[in-house]
Amino acid sequence: MRKRVLGADHPDTLTTANNLASSLSHQEKHAEAEEMQREVLAVRKRVMEAEHSDTLTTAHNLASSLSLREVLAVRKRVLGAEHSDTLTTANNLASSLSRQGKHAQAEEMQRSVRRYLVF
Numbered sequence: 001m002r003k004r005v006l007g008a009d010h011p012d013t014l015t016t017a018n019n020l021a022s023s024l025s026h027q028e029k030h031a032e033a034e035e036m037q038r039e040v041l042a043v044r045k046r047v048m049e050a051e052h053s054d055t056l057t058t059a060h061n062l063a064s065s066l067s068l069r070e071v072l073a074v075r076k077r078v079l080g081a082e083h084s085d086t087l088t089t090a091n092n093l094a095s096s097l098s099r100q101g102k103h104a105q106a107e108e109m110q111r112s113v114r115r116y117l118v119f
Contacts, residue, residue: 009047011054014040018058025061025069026105037062061100068093082116 002013017040025033041062044055072093075086094109 009043011048014044014047014054014058018061022061022100022102028069028073030069034062057100064093064096064100068096087113087116 002010002016006013017036021033021036021040024030024036037058041055041058044052044058048055068089072086072089075083075089079086090109090113094106094113097103097109098106
């Protein structure tokens with residue numbers, strides 16, 4: 001609807017697309033998320049400045065989606081959920097999510113890490 005009403009290049013439309021890409025990534029639909037984030041990033045670079053905070057946020061989300069989530073999935077598969085390297089990656093992902101303002105996702109990730117810590 002935002003595309004139709006505001007246009008594909010409008011900042012609010014781009015924010016919605018970026019949020020959708022983040023949701024896709026959270027659902028482990030990484031290919032769809034990556035494609036959408038790349039599209040949003042290309043438009044933001046064209047419409048805004050490459051150093052605009054929204055452009056940088058999209059670039060960060062793309063980088064986070066590609067690296068930390070993928071590394072976490074592989075580490076869980078190869079090393080197991082309780083391995084210290086897996087927990088470190090999960091904690092780093094939680095920190096990244098928190099910096100993006102995705103506090104509920106960050107808390108969920110931090111709780112999953114905490115389950116394996118011994119006090």
